[in-house]
Amino acid sequence: MKIALVSEHASPLALAGGVDTGGQNIYVAHVARQLQRAGHEVDVFTRRDRALLPPISNMDGVRVIHVPAGPPTQLPKEQLLPHMAEFARFLVRFCSRETRPYDIIHANFFMSGLAALAVKDALRVPLVMTFHALGRVRRMHQGDSDGFPDERFAIEDEIVRRADCIVAECPADEADLIEHYRADPARIAMVACGFDPAEFSPVARAAARRSLGWNADEFCVLQLGRLVQRKGIDNVVRAVAVLGARHGVKARLHVVGGDSETPNEFATPEIARLRGVAHRCGIEDRVSFVGRRDRAQLRDFYSASDVFVTTPWYEPFGITPIEAMACATPVIGADVGGIRHSVRHGETGWLVPPRDPDALAERLLAVHADPARARAMGEAGRTRAQTYFTWRQIGLELEALYEQLAGTGTGARAARGTRPDNRDAQERGRALRAFG
Helix, strand or coil: CEEEEECCCCCCCCCCCCCCCCHHHHHHHHHHHHHHHCCCEEEEEEECCCCCCCCEEEECCEEEEEECCCCCCCCCHHHCHHHHHHHHHHHHHHHHHCCCCCCEEEEECHHHHHHHHHHHHHHCCCEEEECCCCHHHHHHHHHHHCCCCCHHHHHHHHHHHHCCEEEECCHHHHHHHHHHHCCCHHHEEECCCCECCCCCCCCCHHHHHHHHCCCCCCEEEEEECCCCHHHCHHHHHHHHHHHHHHHCCCEEEEEECCCCCCCCCCCCHHHHHHHHHHHHHCCHHHEEEEECCCHHHHHHHHHHCCEEEECCCCCCCCCHHHHHHHCCCCEEEECCCCHHHHCCECCCEEEECCCCHHHHHHHHHHHHHCHHHHHHHHHHHHHHHHHHCEHHHHHHHHHHHHHHHHHHHHHHHHHHCCCCCCCCHHHHCHHHHHCC
């Protein structure tokens, strides 16, 4: 097949960890590579955000097309909607000029979906849609701090109504689509996110700590990912403070992520806010901000930690818990969204309410008090990640979905009213059964 992946603000070439670079960048990069390795011709369309970028870059055999839409500079994704008409015009023009037509266009995020609808209409290419986050759900959790206009809701409604298939990343994502967007369950396919075993596997904790320069004997808590308020990192800071004040356990919290390799409050304003929280809690000397790190280095951070913690207010899926599990590190995660289904409570770690530092501190204490159980949880998490959540398996799931849509055509599939499913249940259905 010839496949177009559209990801307007999240380039597969960008380093993850910044305000607008995270799970979607990782998802698009790995899906593209997996499909290319399977023998398909894959192009990724993303907005040109630097003046010196070439029109097309090569990423391991995948073409990355830098779409001229708006100024060639980095902009917050909340400011990109006015440039999507220009993005859509370029997308249609480029696709129509290709010698070999595209069999599938897979849009990621609502603005990519808006542009991809133009290709669907002009060239009759089946459209697969992954939202990665839903506007109405985001608004419920972020309120006035949500920088997207209300116009987003109507755009998402149209995409839900017209896409040939919507990919939900977990049962909570599917439920939100049905409840808040009246999505047709027959046109929803559930495909998770994943990890690359070549990137993430256990390193001996002592060796990992030596390589990072960490104290060999400290109880180390890791928070890794985008540094934005909804990720609930302040909740982790407060829990570490409770752990010390109430239970006498002096933990060290390592915070990895940001828009620069050296932690910088100007480049990453969330660092300033979190330092303020740590100062008010009296643990400023026990919270270490690391800055952004290349993905090749992340395995050491996961492996060096006693526990990985992520307690966002909401999370459509969440890739970092999977990566931590792949490194045999127990995970304490918020009981929300995809985390609820990737982390097995009491087996691979614990689930806690978001914004509840007392509950999180209790689970941190449990990890600290029983290292043997923590190690067993880490090994259970590794097994779970390897069984259900590799990018190879995710690629197979999507490949089967694309083949079905490209092979039957919109009209035939809609007439039958069949739900997109995956063939070869033993090989391709594992990730879906994990959520069963």
